[in-house]
Amino acid sequence: TKAGRGLHGLVNNAGIASVGSFAATSEEDFDLVMEVNVYGPWRVTKAFTPLLVASKGRVTNIGSLSGTVSTRDLGVYSMSKHAIEAYTDSLALQLEPDGVQVNIIEPGNYNTEIGSNAAQRLGVETRLADRSRFPEPDDVATAVVHALFAPDPRRRYLVVPNQREAEVIIRKAIEELVQLNGEQPFSYDRDALVRMLDEALQH
Secondary structure (H helix, E strand, O other), X not given: XXXXXXXOEEEEOOOOOOOOOOOOOOXXXXXXXXXXXXXXXXXXXXXHHHHHHHHOOXXXXXXXXXXXXXXXXXXXXXXXXXXXXXXXXXXHXXXXXXXXXXXXXXXXXXXXXXXXXXXXXXXXXXXXXXXXXXXXXXXXXXXXXXHHHOOOOOOEEEEOOOHHHHHHHHHHHHHHHHXXXXXXXXXXXXXXXXXXXXXXXXX
């Protein structure tokens, strides 16, 4: 504001993980994950919304594959990233009339310190701590640049290092669709579902 440039974009990137079962997770650690991963983006975005509206800027949230695919040992983390999925969609609808575009980057497995930081904080040993076998997150950074500066940013950016991770996330989305559609009074048959998919692919 003092420099007179305003604010074009906000990237909500900070995040921490928790490892272990729900039963073994302390209330303090549960609260900490939610404070950083859910309350953090909400508070920061709320604080900067007037500047973003003034510039018709952008908000980019960093989600995760865990926002769609929940695993046994990352339940609390997955809960927080599921929340960011909902937050992104609602925020996009709220800010669209003001010309602010909102999107989410959903990275797969990359070499970061999130696992080792969690293990150190919790004082546990876990296979999830060492992520050096995964590639550096350069593709994630590239997606963020596109989300912030491209004339036609996407709502969601799936950024994964290999085909297997892409298949896992797409199959999970299809599985949930089938579960939602199954054995309820207003189920759609296969032909109707295919038509819906074709319509969605045209957008």
